[in-house]
Amino acid sequence: MIKLLESISIFPVLLTLAAFRVGQLCQQKWKKPIFNPTLIGMILVIAFLLATGMNADGYSAEMGKMSWLMTPASICVAIPMYELFQILQKSLKAILAGVCAGALSCMLVIAAVGLLLEFEQSILISLLPKSVTTAIGVSLSELFGGMGGxxxxxxxxxxxxxxxxxxxxxxxxxxxxEVAQGVAFGTAAHVIGTAKANELSQLTGAASSLSLVVAGLLTAVFMPMIAGFL
Amino acid sequence: MKYLTQFLRITGFTLVGELLQRLIPLPIPASVYGLVLLFAALCLGVIKLEQVKDAAGFLISILPILFVSPAVGILENWGMIRSAVIPMFLLALLSTITTFAIAGRITQSLRKKEEDHDQAA
Structure with missing residues (x-):
């Protein structure tokens, strides 16, 4: 049976969508950030692969065919960024300074503590972009020899x-x-943090959404400098 | 049809992003080039919000699903990270706290300064 399913190329897609959907239902039911649909989706897919003995490489290869969608989807983040730039025009300087300091300090703390604990280089690189949105973080990690997963x-x-x-x-x-709270959420905890910022106030949510994109861009700029030292 | 033309435009920006990544010898992902270009095009009025907004909204909404399979990739790396998992996540936690504090405090103090300045003037 598993052999048969392995040969059907839509099966990994169906498995992924179903696992994600279960995660989404959990989040709707319990409304806690820990029930993150992507995280639950990942756990369920891994559990399925391990339980059935289905070939994990086959799953990855089949899903890899859809990875081209990730770049255009990531680019689209420019649209909320543009809209938020208009709304937050008055505080832009303070926001940019806060995000810049936050993003830089994040990577410095990871590099310093990571070197102290003698982490493997590929682990350190994988950790560096950990505060930014997955859309940018994963490509950065892979570009510098980190592990996307x-x-x-x-x-x-x-x-x-x-x-x-x-x-x-x-x-x-x-x-x-309120704006400073938003910057803190967006810079430190990207989209998932922004969900909480949105609960606090509309302004906090807007500042958080803008900060998460800017943090991603700045991390892309700082990454070569910091990765170069490792 | 609306979605088709909008998606076509977004795909165009993606292609330019991919080309730039290959032509410019810098370690910057294609998505970052594309994002900055699309943002610039919107600011300069080369492209209007309505010309991309709907397809973009759909693409952004499916991003979390697209990340399930890369996340499953952790299975492959498990042997490599197994011994470091706990310190790794503790470090992630620590840096989240420091980043949160630094980003928030700096924005707050700059905003206070600007407000004081405005009141003085």
Missing amino acids: VTTAVIIVTGIAGNMMGPMLCKLFGITD
Whole structure:
């Protein structure tokens, strides 16, 4: 039976869509960031592959045929960025400075602690873009010799952590300004953090959405400099 | 038909992004070139929001699904990362906290300064 399914090229697509859909239903039911549809989708697909003994390379190869969709989809993030630029025009300087400092510090902390703990280079590279949106983070990781799968998982876990700890961190660090809160969520925890920012206020959500794109772009700029030292 | 022409435009930006990545000897992903170009085109009015918005909305909405299969790729790397998994995620947590604090505090203090400045003027 598994052999038969392996030979059908739509099966991995169906498996992925079904696993994602289950994740989405979980999130709708429990409304907690930990029930992230991509994360649950990944766990279910892995569980399925391990349980049935289906060939994981075959799954990856078949799904890889759809990977061309990722670049145009990532490019489209320019549209919310454009719209948000208009809305947030007045605070642009403060937002850009905050995102820039945040994105740079994120990579420096990872590089410093990672070197101290003597992580393998490919692990370190995979961790560097972990605060930015998967759309940019995964291609960056792979471009510098990191592991795309590891980066995807760490990015999602980072987003969930930022989403859950965010309100507490705002209190702890005395971040009360709505725009500043948004910048913190977007820079540290990309789209998943932005979901929480949207709950706080519309302005916070807008600042977070803009920050996550800018953080992605700046990380792409800083990455060669920092990866060069490793 | 609306979706077709819109998707065609987005595909055009993707192609230019891919070409730039191959022609410019910098380690910058094609998606970053494409994103910046599309953003510039919107700002300059070369392309109007309505000419890409619907197809873009659809593509953005399916992004999380597209990331399931790369995430499954972690299975391949498991042997390599197994011994480092816990410190890896702790470091991810630590850097999330520092990034959150630094990004938020800097924006906040700059916004306060600007407000004070505005009030003084």
